[in-house]
Each structure stands twice: as structure tokens, then as C-alpha cells.
Amino acid sequence: xxxxxxxxxxxxxxxxxxxxxxxxxxxxxxxxxxxxxxxxxxxxxxxxxxxxxxxxxxxxxxxxxxxxxxxxxxxxxxxxxxxxxxxxxxxxxxxxxxxxxxxxxxxxxxxxxxxxxxxxxxxxxxxxxxxxxxxxxxxxxxxxxxxxxxxxxxxxxxxxxxxxxxxxxxxxxxxxxxxxxxxxxxxxxxxxxxxxxxxxxxxxxxxxxxxxxxxxxxxxxxxxxxxxxxxxxxxxxxxxxxxxxxxxxxxxxxxxxxxxxxxxxxx
Amino acid sequence: xxxxxxxxxxxxxxxxxxxxxxxxxxxxxxxxxxxxxxxxxxxxxxxxxxxxxxxxxxxxxxxxxxxxxxxxxxxxxxxxxxxxxxxxxxxxxxxxxxxxxxxxxxxxxxxxxxxxxxxxxxxxxxxxxxxxxxxxxxxxxxxxxxxxxxxxxxxxxxxxxxxxxxxxxxxxxxxxxxxxxxxxxxxxxxxxxxxxxxxxxxxxxxxxxxxxxxxxxxxxxxxxxxxxxxxxxxxxxxxxxxxxxx
Amino acid sequence: xxxxxxxxxxxxxxxxxxxxxxxxxxxxxxxxxxxxxxxxxxxxxxxxxxxxxxxxxxxxxxxxxxxxxxxxxxxxxxxxxxxxxxxxxxxxxxxxxxxxxxxxxxxxxxxxxxxxxxxxxxxxxxxxxxxxxxxxxxxxxxxxxxxxxxxxxxxxxxxxxxxxxxxxxxxxxxxxxxxxxxxxxxxxxxxxxxxxxxxxxxxxxxxxxxxxxxxxxxxxxxxxxxxxxxxxxxxxxxxxxxxxxxxxxxxxxxxxxxxxxxxxxxxxxxxxxxxxxxxxxxxxxxxxxxxxxxxxxxxxxxxxxxxxxxxxxxxxxxxxxxxxxxxxxxxxxxxxxxxxxxxxxxxxxxxxxxxxxxxxxxxxxxxxxxxxxxxxx
Numbered sequence: 030x031x032x033x034x035x036x037x038x039x040x041x042x043x044x045x046x047x048x049x050x051x052x053x054x055x056x057x058x059x060x061x062x063x064x065x066x067x068x069x070x071x072x073x074x075x076x077x078x079x080x081x082x083x084x085x086x087x088x089x090x091x092x093x094x095x096x097x098x099x100x101x102x103x104x105x106x107x108x109x110x111x112x113x114x115x116x117x118x119x120x121x122x123x124x125x126x127x128x129x130x131x132x133x134x135x136x137x138x139x140x141x142x143x144x145x146x147x148x149x150x151x152x153x154x155x156x157x158x159x160x161x162x163x164x165x166x167x168x169x170x171x172x173x174x175x176x177x178x179x180x181x182x183x184x185x186x187x188x189x190x191x192x193x194x195x196x197x198x199x200x201x202x203x204x205x206x207x208x209x210x211x212x213x214x215x216x217x218x219x220x221x222x223x224x225x226x227x228x229x230x231x232x233x234x235x236x237x238x239x240x241x242x243x244x245x246x247x248x249x250x251x252x253x254x255x256x257x258x259x260x261x262x263x264x265x266x267x268x269x270x271x272x273x274x275x276x277x278x279x280x281x282x283x284x285x286x287x288x289x290x291x292x293x294x295x296x
Numbered sequence: 297x298x299x300x301x302x303x304x305x306x307x308x309x310x311x312x313x314x315x316x317x318x319x320x321x322x323x324x325x326x327x328x329x330x331x332x333x334x335x336x337x338x339x340x341x342x343x344x345x346x347x348x349x350x351x352x353x354x355x356x357x358x359x360x361x362x363x364x365x366x367x368x369x370x371x372x373x374x375x376x377x378x379x380x381x382x383x384x385x386x387x388x389x390x391x392x393x394x395x396x397x398x399x400x401x402x403x404x405x406x407x408x409x410x411x412x413x414x415x416x417x418x419x420x421x422x423x424x425x426x427x428x429x430x431x432x433x434x435x436x437x438x439x440x441x442x443x444x445x446x447x448x449x450x451x452x453x454x455x456x457x458x459x460x461x462x463x464x465x466x467x468x469x470x471x472x473x474x475x476x477x478x479x480x481x482x483x484x485x486x487x488x489x490x491x492x493x494x495x496x497x498x499x500x501x502x503x504x505x506x507x508x509x510x511x512x513x514x515x516x517x518x519x520x521x522x523x524x525x526x527x528x529x530x531x532x533x534x535x536x537x538x539x540x541x542x
Numbered sequence: 543x544x545x546x547x548x549x550x551x552x553x554x555x556x557x558x559x560x561x562x563x564x565x566x567x568x569x570x571x572x573x574x575x576x577x578x579x580x581x582x583x584x585x586x587x588x589x590x591x592x593x594x595x596x597x598x599x600x601x602x603x604x605x606x607x608x609x610x611x612x613x614x615x616x617x618x619x620x621x622x623x624x625x626x627x628x629x630x631x632x633x634x635x636x637x638x639x640x641x642x643x644x645x646x647x648x649x650x651x652x653x654x655x656x657x658x659x660x661x662x663x664x665x666x667x668x669x670x671x672x673x674x675x676x677x678x679x680x681x682x683x684x685x686x687x688x689x690x691x692x693x694x695x696x697x698x699x700x701x702x703x704x705x706x707x708x709x710x711x712x713x714x715x716x717x718x719x720x721x722x723x724x725x726x727x728x729x730x731x732x733x734x735x736x737x738x739x740x741x742x743x744x745x746x747x748x749x750x751x752x753x754x755x756x757x758x759x760x761x762x763x764x765x766x767x768x769x770x771x772x773x774x775x776x777x778x779x780x781x782x783x784x785x786x787x788x789x790x791x792x793x794x795x796x797x798x799x800x801x802x803x804x805x806x807x808x809x810x811x812x813x814x815x816x817x818x819x820x821x822x823x824x825x826x827x828x829x830x831x832x833x834x835x836x837x838x839x840x841x842x843x844x845x846x847x848x849x850x851x852x853x854x855x856x857x858x859x860x861x862x863x864x865x866x867x868x869x870x871x872x873x874x875x876x877x878x879x880x881x882x883x884x885x886x887x888x889x890x891x892x893x894x895x896x897x898x899x900x901x902x903x904x905x906x907x908x909x910x911x912x913x914x915x916x917x918x919x
Contacts, residue, residue, distance in 0.1 A: 140426070141470040157471050158426055158454035192608045193654040195641040197719055199671040204642075207667075211658040237462075240455025241431065255458060258359035259433035 062262045069266035077244040078252040089167035090225035093175045101179035123173045131237025162239030163246050167228035178220030182213040323350035324517050327361040329377035330459040334484040335537040343524050349517045357434045357459035372512040378435035382505040394507035398539035401479040404492040405467050412473035420451040428463050428475040431456040439500045440476040446498050483538040562755045564624040567604050576779040582755035589758045589770035597779040598759045607641035626722040647716030651728040653708045655700035662696040668719030686714040706737035724756040763802040806841040824882045827858035829911045837916050843888040845913035849906040858911040865903045
């Protein structure tokens with residue numbers, strides 16, 4: 030850190046921001062039924078929802094990386110007609126209310142949807158009310174986070190290391206694999222974590238597109254919502270569980286992975 | 297002259313409305329069950345035509361509304377799809393003296409055209425169909441569970457929607473092959489939903505209670521709305537929407 | 543200037559083209575256009591020398607196929623590049639050969655090593671990209687590690703290396719690809735003076751051993767004069783002069799070249815306060831008596847004085863010479879002297895008139911030992 034004097038104003042504003050995050054957490058801890066917590070969390074509704082949430086959010090994060098990185102690469106490196114339009118619609122899920130996103134997915138990929146109907150007739154498979162619907166809805170809302178992060182990182186590279194790799198005989202795909210990807214690795218990690226977090230907490234698109242059924246489509250957020258009316262203690266317990274899982278995952282990624290600048294520059 | 301202006305002055309200084317009943321100003325907030333969404337809009341319009349009180353409606357699953365009232369939501373009137381939720385509020389002394397204002401039947405709804413060929417409640421055991429119900433915590437879901445028990449089927453549901461309107465919209469666009477919903481929902485769907493009767497003898501009488509919230513700050517206006525709903529005009533609007541008499 | 547060992551091609555004849563580089567670079571970019579013809583024979587070290595902005599880096603990028611980082615073809619690029627008999631770019635091709643297929647080893651000014659790979663894996667990168675397994679590519683890299691004396695740092699990451707080490711890794715990495723042409727983009731520019739000498743020496747050794755053509759792009763005349771067999775001077779996108787270092791110095795074609803030439807650079811062996819110049823029958827007295835071995839000496843044209851008779855005084859270096867050429871260059875006159883030391887000397891027009899200096903006249907030249915700069919070469 031350069032300099033020892035830190036403006037008090039900044040610290041004060043930062044504390045207000047921290048309060049915004051900490052107060053709901055304190056509220057939650059305040060109403061938690063500690064004595065019954067174990068029993069509540071052991072309930073099969075909770076266990077089913079936890080398992081489902083974990084693997085669908087990871088699967089979504091994986092899909093976001095698999096499809097989002099190439100998309101980010103194309104947006105940052107290839108000039109084509111309509112590029113700014115594509116960039117805009119890729120960020121649309123960030124702007125739309127998730128329920129609207131879910132409804133749009135239903136109209137496109139539902140059983141009677143524009144694409145979904147032919148899919149159902151030919152292959153006999155449809156997304157809604159299945160676990161794949163959950164994965165799809167989560168991927169839809171989470172991918173923009175990955176694309177935006179990675180595209181930013183790719184655009185900040187000056188391309189010279191890639192040029193050096195090409196001069197050494199590396200094909201474009203090899204350049205991407207062995208030079209570009211390692212250089213953007215910190216941003217890629219950050220983007221993947223953001224995408225995972227968004228998928229883990231997703232509710233509106235999931236309930237609208239995939240429905241709500243214990244063990245199949247009822248993820249942790251849905252379980253909270255459904256319990257809120259009838260079994261408040263369960264809802265609180267599940268909320269606490271989600272907070273705990275998130276904190277564990279996010280803290281497990283050490284801070285140096287977040288803040289390291291793209292390598293290869295200034296060396 | 298002095299007497300009249302005295303009341304005006306009193307009204308001005310105490311901030312009460314000019315009808316002198318002790319109500320605060322502002323609209324009356326009605327919490328209505330999801331299945332009442334369309335009919336409560338008709339009731340609202342009819343009431344506002346004869347009374348100069350403004351009605352605002354918030355429609356959601358009855359249990360969700362019940363929780364909100366328990367947490368202190370500023371509702372003036374509550375109208376639910378099941379007496380259980382209302383009983384909880386009575387126990388907590390949050391409402392005064394509810395009355396049942398309507399009843400509803402449940403029925404099977406299929407999308408227009410019924411492409412899946414659903415014929416009866418027995419089809420709800422078929423795995424290959426996409427079937428829906430309300431979440432069990434919601435009145436509609438509770439009633440459906442009773443019906444399945446009566447008929448003796450283990451339903452193969454693919455989703456349990458948090459409120460009945462989410463359920464009916466998915467059936468209406470054909471994403472679900474069938475669902476258990478209220479008869480009034482089928483009527484309100486303007487042909488998008490087609491009803492299939494339950495077997496004779498199988499029925500659940502859903503009772504809809506209405507009450508004024510105890511610490512409403514517009515109790516007089518709220519009571520007038522409740523009276524309107526219970527009265528002849530309210531009755532005829534409810535009848536037209538398919539709701540039975542209490 | 544001095545003859546290099548292992549030079550190919552006669553001083554003023556056309557170098558043979560078989561196996562070498564034949565490039566005609568034609569490019570428009572904004573208001574700037576490049577029109578450069580360049581041939582480099584196998585075994586020849588050519589320098590493309592010019593001021594910044596003259597088009598050197600662009601020319602190098604065109605030859606290497608790297609003219610656009612995004613790989614998009616530049617519509618105004620009408621260049622022809624032929625290397626070792628293969629056409630890499632030109633009107634006959636539908637699209638230019640991509641850089642990864644050109645077999646050109648490039649050493650960049652800021653080395654551009656891959657930070658996430660060790661030194662060994664950096665050098666092995668070329669063979670690995672050619673399809674060798676990790677073990678085989680590392681084995682192929684080892685000789686170059688030894689050759690560039692990188693054995694001690696082979697396992698380290700580039701971020702831990704000094705500038706000189708990093709540049710040697712870059713050289714090894716380019717050589718490990720077994721290229722048809724070696725291209726150097728300002729290879730010594732980012733280094734400090736001492737490191738520059740070390741790396742220049744390493745470069746010179748490697749260049750001599752490399753059988754193919756080598757092209758050095760630089761703005762530093764010392765690099766060009768000390769490393770190249772032939773200089774191609776580029777100014778404003780055009781070649782203004784081609785020739786050996788001697789020819790360039792003797793007959794500068796433009797002011798810029800004259801300024802370059804006027805640095806009077808020589809190499810020699812130093813010992814005991816004197817430098818025996820390479821290829822010339824003369825020893826210069828210098829002020830540093832401790833330095834010894836191969837050195838480069840520089841005499842600024844203005845530090846040399848001309849006299850009609852043998853001068854007396856403290857100058858340690860005095861010799862008789864003949865005037866070869868007299869050229870007015872603004873408010874100085876450049877007098878080029880012949881044997882024993884071919885030199886450029888700047889004097890005032892008045893002095894020329896007073897002394898009657900003309901081609902063929904005999905003069906005495908004198909320069910103080912303290913005016914001669916000596917650096918290890």
C-alpha cells in the first residue's frame with residue numbers, strides 16, 4: 030500500500046457499504062432457531078434441495094465457461110457486423126427480471142416453444158419441469174457475468190505475446206490454449222465464481238421455467254420460498270445454509286486469485 | 297354557522313377525512329387470494345362506482361399473504377381461499393370476526409385442445425404426462441391433496457407451483473398437460489383452459505373467508521367494502537365468476 | 543570499418559538469393575507508406591537501420607506475418623515475401639502464409655517470454671507447438687539452453703530473470719524452432735550498457751553459427767555496425783542506402799546516414815592504454831590503461847583536429863593522412879580522411895578555406911586520448 034494516510038471519508042462510506050451486507054446477516058442470525066437447527070437441516074426436503082443446488086450450480090458454471098469463453102473471445106477479437114448488438118443481448122439476462130427471463134425461456138424452449146416444440150417432437154425431450162431446465166435457467170442468468178469478465182480481460186491484452194507464440198509455430202488454437210488462457214486465468218476464475226454464485230442463488234427464472242418439485246427442480250432458493258409461508262423456521266434454516274455454503278466457497282478462493290493483474294504485462 | 301364551521305375546523309386541525317368517521321385518508325388495501333385475482337378487480341370497480349373510497353389490491357398465495365399480515369403488512373382487508381390461514385390470524389387477534397363470502401369447487405384443467413387426451417383424475421397417475429399442482433402449503437395444494445386421497449391415487453406431479461395463477465398460466469400455454477385448479481380459474485381463462493369434472497362424489501368445498509384487519513387505519517371504509525362483498529351486488533358478481541354461495 | 547569473420551557475399555556485389563530472404567514490402571497505413579526492397583543471403587547478417595518511425599518495425603511485422611495482432615489482413619498490404627524458396631506473401635497466393643507456418647524465428651525487443659512457463663518450457667515451446675511430446679520438446683531445447691549458457695536458470699520463471707538473461711532465453715527460444723530466418727527487433731534496446739555488451743557478444747556468436755539469413759532491425763548504429771555485414775538504411779518508409787558498414791561510412795547517401803557514419807566506430811584489441819585497430823595498421827592511444835581485450839572505440843568527428851603541419855601539444859594521437867572527400871553540410875564541412883584510419887572529421891568552412899583542404903591534400907590529424915570512448919566489445 031502506498032502512503033499511510035487514508036481518507037476518512039472513504040473509510041466511512043465503506044463502512045456503510047459493509048453494514049448493508051452485514052445487517053441482513055445479523056437479522057438472520059437473530060431469528061435462527063438454534064436449538065432445532067440440526068433437525069431442520071436434516072429434513073429430506075433440505076438435503077434434496079442442497080444436493081440439487083450444488084450440482085446444478087456447478088454444472089451451470091461449467092457450461093458458462095465452456096460456451097462463454099469462446100463467446101467472449103469472438104466478441105473481443107473478431108470484427109463482424111452486428112457485434113455491438115450481440116454484446117447487448119448477451120448482457121440482457123443481467124438487466125431483465127429473472128422471472129421475465131424464465132418466461133422467455135418457456136416461450137422459446139418450452140414444450141410448445143418455438144424451438145422446444147420441434148425438439149420435443151423429434152427427440153421426445155423437453156426442458157421444463159426437468160433438472161436440465163434448472164441447469165439451463167441457471168446458465169442463462171449466469172453466463173453474462175462470465176462473458177463480461179472474460180471479454181474485459183481479453184480486450185486488455187495487447188496481442189504481442191500471442192504474436193510471439195505464432196512466430197514460434199503455434200497454431201491459433203494452440204496460442205489460445207497455451208498463451209491466451211493462462212494470461213487471463215485470474216479473470217477467468219473470477220468470472221467463473223461470479224457465474225457460480227449467480228446460478229446458486231437463482232430463483233425467478235428457475236421457478237418459472239423449470240417449476241418446483243422436491244428432488245427434481247426444487248433448489249435451495251425455491252425451498253426457502255415455499256417454506257416461508259408455512260414453516261418459517263425451516264425457511265430461516267435453509268437461508269442460513271445457503272449463506273454458509275456461499276461463504277465457504279468464496280473464502281476458499283484466496284484473495285490473491287481475485288486481484289492478480291493479467292500476467293505477461295510489464296514483465 | 298358557528299356549529300357547521302366548527303366541524304370543518306375540527307376536521308382540518310385533526311387531519312381526519314371529511315366524512316367524520318375517524319378513518320385516515322388514503323386507499324383501502326385488500327389482500328386477496330390468487331384465485332380471486334379477476335373477481336376482486338370486478339368487485340373493486342363496482343364498489344368504487346358507489347363509494348368514493350379507493351381500493352388497492354394485492355393478490356398472492358393465501359399463505360404468503362397470511363405471513364405478510366403477521367409480519368405487520370399494512371393491509372385493511374383480507375380475503376383468503378381457505379379458513380385455516382384465517383384461523384391463524386384470528387388466534388393472533390389480527391383480524392376481527394371473519395365471514396365466509398364464497399365457496400369454490402376444484403376441477404381438472406387442461407389446455408385448449410387437450411392434446412394429451414386427459415380424461416379423468418386417474419390420468420394424474422400417469423408418469424409420461426406433465427402434471428401440475430399447487431404447493432401443499434397453499435390452499436389449492438391442500439385441497440388437491442385431499443382430492444387425491446379421496447380417489448386413492450398417488451399423483452405423478454412434475455411441479456408444485458407457489459400459487460394457483462402460476463399453475464394456470466402454464467396449463468394455458470400448453471406446457472402442462474393438466475392440473476388441479478379452482479373452477480373459477482377455468483371460467484376466468486376465457487377458453488384457454490378447459491375443465492374436466494372430478495368423479496361424482498369427489499369434491500372439496502373450498503371456503504373463502506373475508507375479514508377486516510384489526511389495526512387497519514381505515515376500519516370504517518374497510519368494513520363498507522366487506523359489507524359490499526357480502527351484500528347482493530357482491531354476491532351477483534361472485535356468482536357470475538363461478539363462485540358458490542356460502 | 544572492419545570485416546567480420548564468416549561473411550558471405552562480396553562487399554558490393556549482389557548476395558546470392560537461394561535459401562535467403564527476398565522481401566518487397568509495400569504498405570499504406572494512414573498517411574504513411576512503406577516501399578522497401580530487402581534481400582538477405584543465407585549466412586549473411588543484414589541490419590535494417592533507421593530512425594524511429596521510419597517503418598522498421600512495420601517491415602519486420604510484414605516479413606514475420608505479424609502485421610496485425612488480430613490476424614486480420616490489411617487491405618493495403620501488397621508485399622511479396624519469399625524465404626528459402628517458399629512464397630510467404632504475394633499476389634500469387636490467395637492468402638498470405640500465417641505466421642505459425644513461416645518458420646521465422648523472431649526475437650522481440652521486450653523478449654515476450656511466457657511468464658507461466660519455466661525457461662526450459664519457454665525454449666521448448668517451438669518444438670512442442672510442432673507436435674513433439676513434452677519430454678521430447680524439452681530434450682530438443684536442452685542444447686540451446688547450454689548454448690546460451692542458461693543452464694543455471696532453466697527451471698526458473700521469466701519474472702525472476704535479469705534483462706540480459708531474459709533476452710538470451712528469447713534468442714534460445716527462437717533458435718530452438720529451427721527457423722529459416724532469424725529476425726531481431728531492436729534486441730538490445732531494452733538493456734543497460736553492460737548487459738548490452740554481453741548480449742551483443744552472445745548474439746554475434748550465435749549469428750555467425752546460424753546458416754540461414756539473419757535480419758537485425760535497429761535504430762542504434764553501434765549494433766548495426768558491430769553485428770551486420772550489410773546495412774539497409776530506411777528513412778520515411780524508403781531504403782536510402784544499402785552497403786557494407788565501410789561503404790556506408792565512406793559514401794553516406796543522406797544526412798541521416800552521414801550522421802550515423804560520422805560516429806567513427808572501430809573495433810580493436812586493447813592493452814596497456816593502446817588499442818590496436820582491427821584490420822588497420824594503427825594503434826590509438828586511449829586514456830583507460832586498465833582495459834584490455836576486444837573493444838569498440840568511437841571518435842566523434844568534432845573531436846578530431848586537422849593541421850597543415852605536424853602539430854605539437856598534449857594530444858597523444860597524431861598522424862598524417864590524405865583527404866578523400868570534402869562536403870559542406872550546413873555550417874560544418876565533413877572531411878573524409880583515408881589511410882591509415884578512414885575517418886569523418888567535422889571542421890568549419892573557414893578552416894577549410896584557410897587551410898586549403900581539398901580532396902588529395904595531405905593533412906595531419908590529431909585527437910586527444912581523452913576524447914576517445916572505449917567500450918568492451
